[in-house]
Amino acid sequence: MAKAGLFAIRDVGSLIKGTAEEGSELKKAVGVTQLTAMGVGAIIGTGIFVVIGKGAGIAGPAVILSFVLAALACVFSALSYAELASSIPVSGSAYTYTYATLGEVVAWVIGWDLILEYGVSVAGIAIGWGGNLNAFLDAAFGVSLPDAIAKSPEDGGVFNLPAVFIVLAITALLIRGVTESARVNLVMVVIKLVVLVFFIVVAFVNFSTANFHPFAPAGADGVTAAAAIIFFAYIGFDAVSTGSEEARNPARDLPWAIIGSLIICTFFYVLTTAGALGIASPDQMKDSDAPLAAALDQGAGMPWAAGILALGAVVAITSVVLVIFYGQTRIFFAMCRDGLLPRRMAKVNPRFGTPARLTVTLGVLIAILAALVPLGTIVELVNIGTLFAFVLVNIGVIVLRRTRPDMPRPYRVPWSPVLPLIGVAFAVYLMSDLPLDTWIRFGVWLAAGLIIYAVYGYRHSLVRRNAESSQRRD
Numbered sequence: 113m114a115k116a117g118l119f120a121i122r123d124v125g126s127l128i129k130g131t132a133e134e135g136s137e138l139k140k141a142v143g144v145t146q147l148t149a150m151g152v153g154a155i156i157g158t159g160i161f162v163v164i165g166k167g168a169g170i171a172g173p174a175v176i177l178s179f180v181l182a183a184l185a186c187v188f189s190a191l192s193y194a195e196l197a198s199s200i201p202v203s204g205s206a207y208t209y210t211y212a213t214l215g216e217v218v219a220w221v222i223g224w225d226l227i228l229e230y231g232v233s234v235a236g237i238a239i240g241w242g243g244n245l246n247a248f249l250d251a252a253f254g255v256s257l258p259d260a261i262a263k264s265p266e267d268g269g270v271f272n273l274p275a276v277f278i279v280l281a282i283t284a285l286l287i288r289g290v291t292e293s294a295r296v297n298l299v300m301v302v303i304k305l306v307v308l309v310f311f312i313v314v315a316f317v318n319f320s321t322a323n324f325h326p327f328a329p330a331g332a333d334g335v336t337a338a339a340a341i342i343f344f345a346y347i348g349f350d351a352v353s354t355g356s357e358e359a360r361n362p363a364r365d366l367p368w369a370i371i372g373s374l375i376i377c378t379f380f381y382v383l384t385t386a387g388a389l390g391i392a393s394p395d396q397m398k399d400s401d402a403p404l405a406a407a408l409d410q411g412a413g414m415p416w417a418a419g420i421l422a423l424g425a426v427v428a429i430t431s432v433v434l435v436i437f438y439g440q441t442r443i444f445f446a447m448c449r450d451g452l453l454p455r456r457m458a459k460v461n462p463r464f465g466t467p468a469r470l471t472v473t474l475g476v477l478i479a480i481l482a483a484l485v486p487l488g489t490i491v492e493l494v495n496i497g498t499l500f501a502f503v504l505v506n507i508g509v510i511v512l513r514r515t516r517p518d519m520p521r522p523y524r525v526p527w528s529p530v531l532p533l534i535g536v537a538f539a540v541y542l543m544s545d546l547p548l549d550t551w552i553r554f555g556v557w558l559a560a561g562l563i564i565y566a567v568y569g570y571r572h573s574l575v576r577r578n579a580e581s582s583q584r585r586d
Contacts, residue, residue, distance in 0.1 A: 119215030120575045122208075122450075144365035146294040147352050149301045150435050151373025154348025156304055157432030160384055161404055161425040162240040163344050169398025171338035173389050174328035176382060178338035179345070183378040185542055186346045188535030189502040190374050191525045192509040194367035197353040198522040199512075201362035205353045206501045206508075207443055211450070213508040213515070220569055222504050223447045224561030228554075229497030230440035231474065233347060234279065235482040236494060237432045239264075242274030244425040247402035251409070251419030264484050275482035282433050283475030286441060287461070287468045293434060300431035307424025308380050310417075311404060315387030318412045323393045340495060340545040345381065347498050348432065349374045350505075351439035363522035437478070441471050451574035452565070492550040495542070500554075502539040506532035 142150075167175040196209040207223035246256045256262070263269030285293055328334060352369045359365050388397065388404055392411025397403035402422055409418035445467045448458035461468040510529040512519065525531055570576070 119217060120573070121213070121215050122211045122219075122575060142291075142294050142358055143360050144368050146298060147359060147365050147369035148372050148376075149298045150294065150438075151349050151352045151369055152305075152376055153297045153301045153431035154351040154435035154439070155346055155373060155377040155432075156301075156308070156380060157237060157240070157348075157429045160308075160345055160381055161244060161402065161428060163341060164385060164388065165397040165400050165403030165406070167338040167342040168389070168394035168403070170330065170341065171334040172326065172329040172394050173324045174330075174335050175338050175342065175394070176385050176389070177328075177335050178342045179378070179381045179385055181335065181339040182343045182346050182542075183374070183381070185339070185343065185499075185502075185535075185538035186349065186374060187371075188531050188538060189506055190349055190370050192506045192532050192535060193350055193353050194370045194523050195509055195521060195525045196505065196512070197366040197370065198363045199519060201359065201366070202446070205350055205439065205443055206505045208446055209508045210504050213511045214504065216452075216573060216575060217565065218504065220447075220452055220565045221558060221561065222501055223443060223452070224558065224564075225497050225500055226443045227440070227447075228557050229347075229494055229501065230351075230436055230443060231478050232481065232497070233494040234433055234437045234440060234478050235275070235485060236344075237429055237436060238275035238278050238478075238482040239272060239485075241278050241426060241429040241433060242272055244402045244405070244422050244429060245274050247405045248419060248422035248426055251405065251415055251422050266485075271483040273483075276479045278430065278433055279437070279475055279479040279482055282430070282437050283471055283479075285434065286438055286471050286475075287464060287466055289464045289466055293438060297431050297434050300427050300434075304424060304428035304431065305380070307421060307428065308384055310424070311408070311421055312380075312383050312387045314408065314412070314414065314417050315384075315391050318414075319387070319390035321390070323389050323391075323411075336542075337545050340542045341492075343495050343499070343542055346374070346377070347494060348436060349377075350498070350501070351435050367523040437474075440474060440478075441467060444470050444474060449574075451572045451577065452569035455572075455574075492546055493553060496546050496550050496554045499539040499543045503536050506535040506539070 164175070167178055171178050193206075197205075200209055200212055202208050205226065207219055207226055210222045211219035242257075242262060246262055250256045257274065259267075259269045261270065261273040264272055285296065330337070349370055352373065353366065384404070388407045392407035396410045397406055400406035402425060405418040405422040405425065408414045408421055444453070445458050447453045448455055448467075448470065457470040457473070458467060459469055460466065509525055509532045513528055
């Protein structure tokens with residue numbers, strides 16, 4: 113065990129051994145198909161069904177390039193996630209990897225960051241779910257929920273009831289078990305891909321190039337600014353790594369699932385974006401909570417197709433809430449098990465094999481957030497949190513290659529450290545395009561986290577307690 117200072121590093125062997133502690137061992141229940149579906153389920157959702165409209169409003173038709181740029185920013189980090197996930201098959205994602213490479217205080221910072229990223233992301237996705245539910249009800253039955261119970265106070269409502277409902281429903285499913293959750297997610301992923309194929313076919317049958325001129329009305333700055341928002345569409349592939357501990361064969365399956373899900377989703381994103389612009393202008397989509405349904409309704413004049421797409425979006429976004437919330441619980445679980453947060457929260461329910469107590473706690477807090485906070489603020493906070501995690505994961509690969517060169521690595525990032533450094537550069541570049549108030553909120557969150565670490569986490573850290581016990585025995 114390393115010295116128990118602020119930068120104490122968890123040995124990889126001790127991390128893996130610690131998962132077998134009685135009462136905190138997760139059930140190994142998922143394979144490569146479920147993990148890949150988890151990645152696709154997490155990625156394809158609010159980004160393409162909601163955020164595409166905001167991106168098109170910024171970059172115009174050049175939003176297609178914004179999707180490609182955001183994908184490039186992800187792919188280098190995805191390679192780093194794949195190496196670390198296969199080498200350190202433990203719950204916690206970037207938090208755990210940082211603990212094994214850069215030390216405890218940095219791990220706390222990234223863990224606290226990930227709690228923000230995932231928790232706020234679930235709230236934002238739930239808000240998008242509510243918007244698409246309203247679009248479906250309007251298209252199918254000509255009715256919609258009143259603003260008072262369908263929007264946040266800032267958007268003219270009292271609270272967002274649909275967002276609260278979906279968060280609490282997913283909370284119940286996650287408590288039930290990872291196997292059941294993975295099966296439900298796989299079904300929803302198939303449905304969402306079928307719906308996207310339906311949209312692509314309908315869009316290209318009615319395709320026109322009229323909306324592609326001018327292609328880049330805001331120039332290169334518009335493309336990068338939209339990419340910083342569109343990046344929200346790709347958040348989710350890192351959620352695959354949170355399932356490391358429950359994977360049956362993490363060394364083989366995790367790299368395939370992480371990289372495969374990113375490739376599949378990029379392919380669908382580019383085709384869907386091109387199709388949407390072929391039937392609707394950016395102006396017709398930019399202010400809609402359900403831009404693809406709006407493209408079919410207002411652009412192509414096909415309200416029946418818009419109803420089908422809105423229903424597909426409801427299913428699609430449900431799977432995103434499921435996977436991202438799953439990732440949130442596993443990161444929180446890892447931090448509790450390490451003693452940085454109350455360890456009693458890491459107790460696994462003996463009947464379901466899941467951390468039920470912390471799942472309920474997080475579900476209630478996220479439901480409150482989803483009820484009261486508007487989508488725009490949430491998207492920007494999620495993006496800065498994710499990009500910050502990407503920076504540390506890429507650095508972690510480089511550090512671990514130097515400090516543990518002989519550690520087994522079933523998957524290795526090619527041309528390291530060049531590709532991880534490119535991943536860092538892309539993440540920093542996109543972070544620089546986010547608004548100042550987002551940076552301020554992020555800074556306040558991290559400052560609050562450091563206070564909690566100083567007051568609680570530092571004193572209760574399992575690494576520190578084990579080191580003190582060893583010194584007393586000596």
